[in-house]
Structures are given as C-alpha cells and as structure tokens.
Amino acid sequence: MSASGEGPVIGIDLGTTNSAVAAVVEGVPRVIPNRSGQLLTPSVLAVARNGKRLVGQIAKRQAITNAENTVFAAKRLIGRRWGSREVEDARKVLPYPLVAGPEANDVRVRMGDRVWSVPEISALVLGELKADAEAFFGQPVTRAVVTVPAYFNDGQRQATKDAGRIAGLEVMRIINEPTSAALAYGFGRSIEDKVVVFDLGGGTFDVSILDIARSVYDVVAVGGDTYLGGEDFDRRVMDWLVFGFAQEHGGADLRSDTMALQRLKDAAEKAKCELSAVAATSVHLPFLLGGGEGRPALHLERQLRRDKLEELTRDLVARCIAVTKRTLDDAGVRPAQVGEVILVGGMSRMPLVQQAVREFFGREPSRGVHPEEVVALGAAIQAHALAHPEQGASEVLLLDVTPQHLGLMVAGGYFQTVIPRNTTVPTSATHVFTTSHDDQTSVRIAVLQGVSEKAGDNELLGEFVLHGIRPARRGEVAIEVAFEISADGILGVSAKDLVTGQLQSITVTATSGLTEEELRRIMDENVDDLLERKQARGELERRRATAEQLAAEIEALVPAVTTALARSHFGKDAVVKAQAVVQRVHAAIEAGDASQLPALEEQLERTLQLFRGLAGGGGRPA
Amino acid sequence: MPADRYANFVFFPADLAEEVDLPLELKKEILWTQARLGELDHWSLLGVRWNASGDDVRAAYLEKVKVFHPDRHGGRRLGSYRTRIERIFRALTTARDVLSDEARRGEYARRTAPPEQFARLEAQRLEVEARAGERRARLARSNPLVARATRVQELVARGKQALEEGRFAQAANDLLTAAGLDPRHPEARTLAERARRGAGAERARELYEQAMAAEVVGHRAGALAALREAAALDPASPRYAVAASRAALEAGLQDEARTLAEQAVHAAPREARAYEALGAALHASGAPREARRALERALELDPDLGTARALLRKLRWSFLG
Numbered sequence: 001m002s003a004s005g006e007g008p009v010i011g012i013d014l015g016t017t018n019s020a021v022a023a024v025v026e027g028v029p030r031v032i033p034n035r036s037g038q039l040l041t042p043s044v045l046a047v048a049r050n051g052k053r054l055v056g057q058i059a060k061r062q063a064i065t066n067a068e069n070t071v072f073a074a075k076r077l078i079g080r081r082w083g084s085r086e087v088e089d090a091r092k093v094l095p096y097p098l099v100a101g102p103e104a105n106d107v108r109v110r111m112g113d114r115v116w117s118v119p120e121i122s123a124l125v126l127g128e129l130k131a132d133a134e135a136f137f138g139q140p141v142t143r144a145v146v147t148v149p150a151y152f153n154d155g156q157r158q159a160t161k162d163a164g165r166i167a168g169l170e171v172m173r174i175i176n177e178p179t180s181a182a183l184a185y186g187f188g189r190s191i192e193d194k195v196v197v198f199d200l201g202g203g204t205f206d207v208s209i210l211d212i213a214r215s216v217y218d219v220v221a222v223g224g225d226t227y228l229g230g231e232d233f234d235r236r237v238m239d240w241l242v243f244g245f246a247q248e249h250g251g252a253d254l255r256s257d258t259m260a261l262q263r264l265k266d267a268a269e270k271a272k273c274e275l276s277a278v279a280a281t282s283v284h285l286p287f288l289l290g291g292g293e294g295r296p297a298l299h300l301e302r303q304l305r306r307d308k309l310e311e312l313t314r315d316l317v318a319r320c321i322a323v324t325k326r327t328l329d330d331a332g333v334r335p336a337q338v339g340e341v342i343l344v345g346g347m348s349r350m351p352l353v354q355q356a357v358r359e360f361f362g363r364e365p366s367r368g369v370h371p372e373e374v375v376a377l378g379a380a381i382q383a384h385a386l387a388h389p390e391q392g393a394s395e396v397l398l399l400d401v402t403p404q405h406l407g408l409m410v411a412g413g414y415f416q417t418v419i420p421r422n423t424t425v426p427t428s429a430t431h432v433f434t435t436s437h438d439d440q441t442s443v444r445i446a447v448l449q450g451v452s453e454k455a456g457d458n459e460l461l462g463e464f465v466l467h468g469i470r471p472a473r474r475g476e477v478a479i480e481v482a483f484e485i486s487a488d489g490i491l492g493v494s495a496k497d498l499v500t501g502q503l504q505s506i507t508v509t510a511t512s513g514l515t516e517e518e519l520r521r522i523m524d525e526n527v528d529d530l531l532e533r534k535q536a537r538g539e540l541e542r543r544r545a546t547a548e549q550l551a552a553e554i555e556a557l558v559p560a561v562t563t564a565l566a567r568s569h570f571g572k573d574a575v576v577k578a579q580a581v582v583q584r585v586h587a588a589i590e591a592g593d594a595s596q597l598p599a600l601e602e603q604l605e606r607t608l609q610l611f612r613g614l615a616g617g618g619g620r621p622a
Numbered sequence: 623m624p625a626d627r628y629a630n631f632v633f634f635p636a637d638l639a640e641e642v643d644l645p646l647e648l649k650k651e652i653l654w655t656q657a658r659l660g661e662l663d664h665w666s667l668l669g670v671r672w673n674a675s676g677d678d679v680r681a682a683y684l685e686k687v688k689v690f691h692p693d694r695h696g697g698r699r700l701g702s703y704r705t706r707i708e709r710i711f712r713a714l715t716t717a718r719d720v721l722s723d724e725a726r727r728g729e730y731a732r733r734t735a736p737p738e739q740f741a742r743l744e745a746q747r748l749e750v751e752a753r754a755g756e757r758r759a760r761l762a763r764s765n766p767l768v769a770r771a772t773r774v775q776e777l778v779a780r781g782k783q784a785l786e787e788g789r790f791a792q793a794a795n796d797l798l799t800a801a802g803l804d805p806r807h808p809e810a811r812t813l814a815e816r817a818r819r820g821a822g823a824e825r826a827r828e829l830y831e832q833a834m835a836a837e838v839v840g841h842r843a844g845a846l847a848a849l850r851e852a853a854a855l856d857p858a859s860p861r862y863a864v865a866a867s868r869a870a871l872e873a874g875l876q877d878e879a880r881t882l883a884e885q886a887v888h889a890a891p892r893e894a895r896a897y898e899a900l901g902a903a904l905h906a907s908g909a910p911r912e913a914r915r916a917l918e919r920a921l922e923l924d925p926d927l928g929t930a931r932a933l934l935r936k937l938r939w940s941f942l943g
C-alpha cells in the first residue's frame with residue numbers, strides 16, 4: 001500500500017490468446033505498444049532449450065518446434081479445480097502436460113524443468129506487460145486494473161489477482177471485460193442510454209447490459225455462455241472438412257492423425273476469418289494424409305463459401321441471441337429500449353453475427369471501437385478513475401454486479417441463494433436458518449457460487465464451522481448468516497447464533513489454489529530473482545568499465561606499438577590480433593553479455609602488458 | 623442549509639477527529655446520513671419528493687452515489703468511513719431498486735404517503751372500485767353468459783343466506799335453480815341437498831302438527847295421510863313413522879303399520895317407542911313371538927313404557943293360554 005498514490009496506473013486486458021496494456025496519458029486512454037512495437041502481446045510463454053524464459057511473440061514463434069514447453073491459453077485453467085470438467089476438456093486438447101497441485105485441488109503446468117502454478121504463468125505475461133509500460137513511462141509501474149470475463153467466478157478472479165501480486169502489481173480492481181469495453185466506448189461521448197455489450201471471443205460469449213448516465217456506468221445484468229466462442233465455429237468447419245474428405249477418399253479418417261488435425265484446425269480458422277471479408281475461399285492442404293502401402297499421399301482441396309459457413313454455424317449464432325434475450329429479460333429491458341449495441345471480440349466480425357444482432361435489436365451495431373483494444377482501454381480508464389478520484393464529477397464511476405448467485409449449502413444438499421446474481425456491489429444480505437438435528441452443537445457453513453439448485457454443481461468458495469450452539473430440539477436454534485461484498489469484490493461471510501450471540505466469520509479468499517504461504521514463497525523467489533539480476537547488472541557494469549578502460553589504453557598505444565613493431569622483427573600480426581580482441585570486447589559490451597567479459601578481460605590485460613612493453617621499448621630513444 | 627440540517631444532531635468528537643483524507647463537511651454529511659439511515663424513507667434518503675418519477679429517482683441516485691461510493695475516494699485513507707460509505711451506498715441502492723421498479727414503487731408510495739395524500743389516494747381507490755362494480759353490472763346485463771354466471775352467483779348467495787337463517791324451502795328453491803343453471807358449480811349441488819333435507823324436515827313437522835289436530839277432531843283418515851307423508855318426507859326422524867304406524871294400526875292396516883314401525887326402528891335403533899310400535903304392529907298381524915321380542919327390547923330401552931308392558935303381559939297370557 002505504500003506505493004499507492006504514486007506513479008502511473010495501467011489497465012491490462014489479460015486475454016486467452018492476446019493481451020494488451022493501456023494507460024490514460026494526458027487525459028486520453030491509449031494502448032501502450034510492447035517493446036517490439038506491437039499493440040497486442042500473445043499470451044504465450046515458453047522455456048527455451050537453454051533454460052531461458054520467453055514471453056509473447058518470441059514464445060509464440062518457437063511454439064511449433066517446442067510444443068511441450070510452450071504454454072498458451074492459461075486463462076482456461078486459471079482458478080479451476082483439478083478434475084473439473086473444464087480441466088478434463090483442456091487436457092485432451094492442450095499439447096503441454098497438466099498435473100495436479102500439491103493439495104490436488106488446483107491445476108499446475110509442467111514447463112521446462114519445473115512445475116508452475118497457473119497464476120505464476122499468467123504472472124509472466126502480466127510482468128511482461130508491466131515491463132512494457134515501465135519502458136514506455138520510464139518509471140516503475142506498480143498498480144493496475146485487470147479484466148476478466150464477466151462469468152468468472154470468485155476463485156478465478158482471486159487467482160487472477162494473485163497473478164498480479166506475483167508479477168509485482170497491486171491489482172486495484174478486477175473488472176469485467178464487457179463492462180470495460182463499455183467504459184472505453186463511452187469515453188469522450190456523453191451517453192445517456194442503455195447499452196448492450198455483445199462480446200463473442202475465442203472461447204466464450206459474454207453479454208452485459210449497462211445503463212449509462214452522467215458518467216455513471218450502472219451494470220444492470222450480465223449473462224453468457226462459457227462454451228460458446230470462435231473455437232466452436234472452427235470445429236464446425238473442421239467437421240465439415242473431415243466428413244467431406246472421408247467421402248472423397250473412401251472413408252479416410254483425418255481425426256486419427258494429430259498432425260493432420262492440427263493443420264486442419266489452422267486452415268479452418270483461417271478460412272473462417274477470410275470469409276468475414278470475402279464470399280468464398282479455398283482450403284488447400286497438400287499431402288495431408290499419407291496414403292500408406294505405396295499409394296500416393298492424399299491432398300485436401302475444397303471450396304468453402306460464406307453461405308455454407310453460415311449454414312454450418314447458424315445454430316451457434318442463434319444460441320448467442322438466445323442468451324442475449326434471456327439476459328435482457330433478466331434486466332427487464334426490451335430490445336427496442338437499447339440505445340447502443342457494442343460488438344467486442346474477434347468473432348463479432350462475422351457478417352452472420354452482425355446480421356443476427358441487427359435483426360434482434362432492430363438497429364445497426366456500433367462500429368466505433370476496436371474489438372481487440374477496447375477492453376484494455378476501458379481498464380485503463382477505470383484504473384485512472386480509481387487512482388485520481390479528486391478530478392471531480394467528470395470522472396467515471398462503475399457500478400458492477402455479481403455475475404452468479406452467492407449462497408449456502410442447506411440440508412439435503414440444496415443451494416440457498418443469499419445474494420442473487422445481478423446485484424449491485426458493494427452489497428450485503430442475511431439469511432436465517434435453523435438446525436437440522438436435535439442437540440446439534442456445531443454447524444458447517446459452506447459458501448457457494450453458481451446457478452444450479454444443487455449445491456454440488458456450484459463452485460465451493462470456502463467453508464467454516466460455527467461451534468458452541470446451545471443444545472436444543474432441531475429447528476429451535478436460529479442461525480443468521482450474513483454475506484457482505486465490498487467494492488473490491490471481496491466476499492466476507494459471518495454466521496451468528498441469534499440466541500447466544502456466538503459469532504464466526506471468514507473472508508473468502510484462499511481459493512486460487514495457491515496458499516498464502518506458497519504465494520509468499522513465489523514472491524520471495526521473484527525478489528531473489530530480481531536481486532540476482534540487479535547484482536548481475538552491477539557486475540556487468542564493473543566489468544564493462546574495466547574492459548572499456550583497458551581497450552581505450554590499448555587503442556591509445558596502437559600507433560606507438562605499430563611504429564615499434566615496424567622497426568622490430570615481430571610481424572604486424574600482433575596488432576591485428578589485439579584489435580580483434582578489442583572488437584570482441586566492444587561487441588560483448590553491446591550485447592550486455594557479462595559471461596564473456598572475464599575471459600576477454602584477461603586477454604586485454606595480457607595484450608596491454610605486451611603493448612606497454614613494446615611501446616615503452618619502442619618509445620625509448622635507441 | 624447544512625448548518626440547519628445538523629442542528630439537532632450530536633457528532634461524536636472521536637468520529638470527527640478520526641484521521642482520514644476527507645474534508646470535514648463530507649465527514650459530517652457521512653456521519654449524519656449514516657445515523658439517519660433507519661428513520662429515512664427511500665424518498666428522503668435519495669432527496670426526492672414523495673412519489674417522484676422513476677427518472678427523477680434514478681437521477682438522484684446517480685448524484686448521490688458519486689459521493690457515497692468507495693471508488694470515489696480511491697487512494698484516500700478512509701478508516702471507519704469506508705464501512706460507513708458502503709452502508710450508505712447499500713441503502714441508496716435498495717431505495718433505487720424499490721423506487722425504479724414500477725410495481726414496487728406504487729406499493730411503497732401508498733405505504734409512505736403523507737396523510738393528506740393518503741386520504742386522496744384512498745378516495746381515488748374507492749372511486750375506482752365503485753366504477754369497476756358499475757362496469758361489471760353493465761356487462762352482466764348485456765352479455766348472456768356473464769348474466770347467467772352472475773345469476774348463479776346471486777342465487778347461491780341468497781340460498782346460503784336462507785339456509786343459515788333456517789328458511790329451508792326458500793334455500794332449496796334458490797340452490798336447486800342455481801345447480802340447474804350451472805351443473806358444475808362447486809357448492810350449489812351439495813348446498814341444495816342440505817337445503818332440501820332441511821326443507822323436508824320442516825314440512826314433516828308441519829304435517830305432524832296438522833295430523834295431531836286432525837286426530838283431535840276425529841278425522842282419522844286425514845291424520846293417517848298426513849303422518850304417512852311426514853314419515854316419507856323425513857325418514858330419519860322416527861317420531862313420524864311411529865305416529866304413522868300407530869294411526870295405521872288404528873285404521874286396521876296391520877301390514878302398513880308394521881312397515882312404518884320397521885322404518886322407525888331402522889332409523890333409530892335405540893328408540894324404545896319404535897320397538898313398542900313394532901311390537902304392537904306385529905301383535906296385530908299375528909306374530910306373537912316376534913312381537914314379544916320387540917316389546918322386550920322396548921322395555922329394555924325404556925322400562926316406563928306402559929303400553930308395551932300391558933301388551934307384553936297380555937301376550938304372555940295368550941302364550942300360556
């Protein structure tokens with residue numbers, strides 16, 4: 001907290017495939033380019049063969065040759081439980097190995113020679129973006145707002161926050177991506193309207209309804225589908241290609257060949273993207289499948305027209321619209337009452353999607369924002385508003401809602417909602433319930449989040465036990481459970497025996513899979529790492545200074561030595577060699593490679609000794 | 623204004639002295655608002671007049687939350703004021719939620735109406751109700767289906783009323799008509815049955831009285847006819863059957879007397895007079911053994927029955943002789 005109030009603040013869009021960082025600079029939000037000049041940084045990282053950590057574009061480039069040690073789409077795994085459906089699905093398609101955490105409750109990734117927790121992986125991406133921002137501002141950056149999909153549960157949000165801590169960032173707030181997009185959309189416009197954000201990304205679909213007035217962004221309802229995104233569209237195209245290929249080649253099954261499948265997947269995605277701009281494209285994959293037994297290899301060559309793609313994916317688009325309709329019903333808003341529809345996410349470029357949105361709302365969706373940058377920009381605006389509240393009423397205020405029901409497990413394994421979804425935070429609510437056995441002296445309070453009526457289908461956020469209940473007949477003891485969500489989205493739960501006043505409470509936090517202890521250890525390691533790097537830099541500086549001094553002395557002596565040599569029986573060889581050494585030193589300094597310097601230093605010193613002798617001898621009047 | 627507003631409010635020095643990054647005026651505003659959360663209604667909390675429109679409520683809410691939201695004070699030291707602000711924010715949000723929902727707003731407005739408004743609203747409500755009643759009546763007159771339903775409803779109501787007051791004949795009449803008009807009416811038929819039984823009992827009592835009067839003047843045939851009808855109308859009451867049996871016997875109709883007496887015994891198996899009548903009828907029709915058993919049963923139930931005793935003695939004699 002000591003750092004608060006100082007330095008620039010940033011907004012980070014930590015995406016499944018790409019991430020971006022933005023900041024409000026001189027009152028205007030803008031995306032900060034990374035050190036290679038790109039606005040988007042791939043959310044990919046890897047450990048190279050020499051043990052070096054690679055992040056971003058450079059990691060993505062080497063992915064094909066180093067698949068087992070390259071991690072992407074970590075966002076799918078963050079805050080997930082080992083053994084959950086999502087993780088099992090991911091294991092089937094991800095090329096890198098997943099393992100269970102030490103408590104067997106979270107997912108870890110094996111990369112290079114060690115096992116990483118998912119927040120650590122995400123922290124590397126966040127750290128890279130932080131470094132980009134620091135290079136941009138020329139000063140340390142310690143505070144950020146990070147975005148997550150609206151449907152993310154408390155555990156996933158907490159894990160994202162932990163990733164920020166590991167990266168050395170104080171995460172001021174986790175905000176929802178659609179909300180963030182709306183913030184960016186509203187920047188510099190005076191909107192007094194109901195706005196719908198339709199966010200169809202690579203893996204998920206999110207829809208949010210906001211009521212914007214007087215710079216207050218009031219989220220009315222959020223909805224979405226975790227299993228509806230660009231990849232589902234790709235799969236439809238792939239299935240079509242696989243089926244067609246089998247028909248053409250007498251039942252040859254492409255699904256049996258993982259290499260062919262990977263090529264097919266890339267081609268399907270590419271074709272889908274192209275069809276957003278043109279009416280027809282061809283998929284051309286030569287030598288896709290070996291013929292076997294001396295027969296020639298099989299090629300795939302097919303035309304895909306836009307109307308065919310639309311036919312294949314029409315039901316997916318219909319599902320998006322159904323979710324949108326349901327969310328509008330939740331909010332009590334009719335499509336005609338909506339003033340703006342903002343399209344976010346790469347999939348929203350598809351003409352069929354745009355057409356469906358247009359038909360449902362009866363209006364043209366807005367094209368005023370860049371679908372890939374808008375989320376980071378919104379995060380930057382919120383970060384700026386949180387860091388500079390003194391700038392008055394013109395600054396934005398965000399009123400967000402709980403995305404899912406929060407509640408308790410009650411007798412019979414049922415879920416009792418205490419705070420319903422779409423409740424504006426900060427908020428609080430209480431629920432009174434009674435004991436279910438005679439002479440019950442303690443009660444277990446299990447705090448859950450989700451939308452199912454059965455407790456077991458919802459996410460367990462935490463649990464605790466209330467002891468010291470007065471023995472009585474069942475149903476006679478009243479226990480009041482209070483839920484409280486602060487503006488930071490931190491959930492606190494307390495339980496009180498209404499008769500004895502016995503009170504027990506928890507702050508629901510430890511769900512990211514990393515214990516506080518583990519988190520501290522990782523952060524300490526990072527500090528060590530940083531110190532080491534600092535020491536290394538100091539060492540480098542010292543050596544560089546010495547080497548430069550030596551080189552300068554040698555260069556100064558070169559003319560004298562040359563004349564001396566000319567008169568001696570030594571060849572010019574020595575001067576050429578000495579100059580080569582000096583050159584190497586300069587190159588090493590340029591590259592910042594400290595490991596080469598000690599060896600070079602020795603050569604320099606010996607050369608200098610020699611030169612001094614020669615120059616001295618040569619210089620002496622004979 | 624603010625000076626007046628806080629006039630009767632005592633600030634705790636410790637609260638005001640707490641070291642936070644908030645101006646004194648705002649600290650006072652927060653403390654004052656928080657202390658009054660329990661007593662303010664949603665309108666005054668948001669600072670709008672009673673029954674303000676949904677748009678006004680929303681606008682007021684937006685202005686208020688710009689002050690009473692923790693995010694508006696990010697990066698500042700808030701201390702205990704953070705919880706205070708959050709509490710006020712929650713109250714504001716609840717107020718907004720209630721007042722911007724048309725249905726909840728109307729209900730809340732009625733509950734919190736100032737007295738003169740309440741009176742006006744009440745008058746309005748009654749007027750609306752009266753008008754609705756009138757409309758219903760008009761509709762009933764013009765539409766045959768509605769008219770029938772209304773007629774059935776009226777008949778059932780009137781029938782119930784009569785039933786309660788003991789005017790069974792009237793009740794039975796109304797309810798049977800109603801059941802006829804609407805065979806699926808849930809109550810009409812059962813109520814009609816009850817009324818019919820009630821009416822039968824009433825008529826039987828009348829006939830009985832007529833019969834007694836007829837007997838007194840010696841009009842035996844008339845008495846027998848009346849009693850016969852009474853016994854048929856109210857078979858559950860043994861009194862009429864017993865009397866009818868006696869009258870029939872006197873008229874020399876032993877078989878009918880026996881049937882009527884049996885009906886009485888059947889209706890009231892613990893009624894001594896029913897057995898007495900049965901005994902007399904059986905005796906007259908020449909079945910002394912059965913007659914004796916019936917008379918013995920009668921005396922068992924009521925030893926004071928003189929006629930039964932006399933008859934039994936006679937029977938015993940005849941048996942011996």
